[in-house]
Amino acid sequence: MPSILNNKISSSLILSFMALMRHRLNPQRRPVWLIHVLTLILILASSRLAVGFEAVISNERSGDLVFLDESGNSLDIIKLCNRPRGMVQDRPKKLLYIACSDDNKVLEFNLQTKKIIREFLGIPGAMAVTLNTKSRRLFITNEGASKATVLDIDTGNLLSTLQTGFEPDGVIVSDDGSRIFVASENAGLIHVFDGNTYSAIQSIITSLRPRRMAIRNTELWISSEMGSRVEIFDLNTLLKIDEIIFAPKGFRSEQMTPVDILFDSTKKLSFVALGAANHVAIIDAETRSIEKYILVGRRAWGLGITPDDARLFVLNGLSDDATIIDLKTRRPIKTARTGLAPHSVEVFDR
């Protein structure tokens, strides 16, 4: 059981015992001990309820995975590889794919047994990963090599290598698998590839340093870290529809360095981690208006959400912690310690 709960339970036990003693010495007093006993029961009950989701965090610098429960209590730390960064889940199979950048490999990890199942070797500078569960294809960007790798996830066979500009980061595939999008940070381009033939179709010119992407219906949302904005493109025409500029109070536009973008399960809300601005933005995805900025830790990059849309995990790469936000009240409820330089987070059913 997490130590914080142990502390609460033991203090509650002591309090109720002391109150019970006082009550025995002076039976005329109100039975305070009863209240403490009730508190104890409540705490135990809530600890049962908390068994729902679990977050797994890759830590670049400490080379491990940190597991937290949805309240931010530390559950486990597993030493993994050199510089684990991007991760993606195969939810139905309870599997996790992890890019180990400095080992030039991708790991297949069982989230139930917490064991490595397979290793895909010879994938240079593996950075971001994405999975199309229908086509069973895994897409990996290769940071130093200016390319992206396509693997058949069942056989582990290399299917294709896609040429990109320098410093490829985010990679995403349309739901039907027909289009692959890879961001080149240096070129300021999103390379678009055919999902079946893997041939280059076109490239989208973005603002400075495109990083991550997210798809919402027919929209492609792209964060531009040095351009300080999120640009929205039409998935079919590949033309720009709109852009979102960030302005939390007390900051200048150029201090906004957005990286991760995430939608909730209904795709009504969008979340953007604003990097050096130490905030996360909550956006109405329909109207594209910013509803709230929430102060988090230093250099907010990675984002994860519980499948019930109740809590948001924000990874703070420079303060080595994760801010957990209650999405009902839209307030941070806990800052939990992670490993060193947390990069990505995935949330799964326990």
Added chain:
Amino acid sequence: MIKNILFITSIFFSSASIAGALEVTIISAEAEERMNQGQSFAGITVEPDRPVLRAVELALFESKTLLQRLGFHDALNTLDIKPDRDLREQLLAISPSSLVILDIPLKTMLKVAPILNELKLVSFNVRHSEPTLRNSLCMDYLFHAIPSDHMYFDALSQFLIYRGWRKVLVVRGPSKKDDARAETLIVSLKKFGASIVDNRQFSLSHHPDDRDKNNPEFLTGGASYDVVAVIDSEKDYGRYLQYSTRKARPVVGDVGLTPKSWHFALERYGAPQLNERYRHFKKGDPLSSQVSMTDKEFAAWSAVKLVTNSLSANKKIGTNFDLLNLLKNPQSQVDLYKGTRGSVRLWNHQIRQPILLATPDTVVAVAPMPKFLHPKHYVDTLGLDEPESSCQLSKK
């Protein structure tokens, strides 16, 4: 003689579209450099001084994918001028649409820049940080990619104030350049609220009569200070001061903790990737692991990147674009791998950018320091702000 050393034709060059060109010309003055190349004492080179060619090549190499996408091809020329011959005649060899990188000594740049301005050639100063240039060479077609001394020293001063080291002992060299730079440093220190305990001059002579000026202990004695700030443009003396001051205090300025625009040990903002590329992009000519762009090379790299990055920011610009219009557009910007994008200060054509505070082996901080705020632009607490500048190109 103008030399074409690189010519890449876009593979996207289709017969239907007329491809535009991004042409870059680097002006050097090798004869003058050789004349002025003094052997450093005992053959010790404290600071490398390379031509900016490799950095420009890197910038074009990096921009290839984007330029292809935009339907551009690029070309790189070098022009080695003879400063004692007719300059105008030599400069006429440059193609009228070329971007010009001025890799020449100050004396020659003062003559070359006005001619280039008349010829309407957009040129970049990548070597000279003298603040006076930003005023005396206040010209439409001239840009400054290297930070000014105001920017460097404002960054250093912010750092000292941030650390609470407010009492500063200034130690400077005997040259005119040292005098001027010490003056700029003092302006910066005072601007951010530091106090100057004393302003002393060192001497390179070892003569006992000069010991109050040449012996580090005497030179830094008899005063109460938090930090010693050294101005030593020639890097002759300052390095002897570290660990030799009368009081156990840090040494900053031209030695010790130094304001720089680029560093091999910058760990964040994608900088390791850029440094790695700089070392290895030329097959057959790799550089060793601690080598990175000097501030001059970084300035040349950022000048070219400013143009290519701005091309994608201003998508309406066709292939027959006008360089000056492109750079004067408020949308123009450059990803400098320093955490905040760079752009042009329209009043004096200085590229605004964060400044690193670094020792020879580590980057200690990136200025602006926390809590130094500017009403308009995050990095404009560094250097001359619009109201302070006597160069007002945007109002012309």
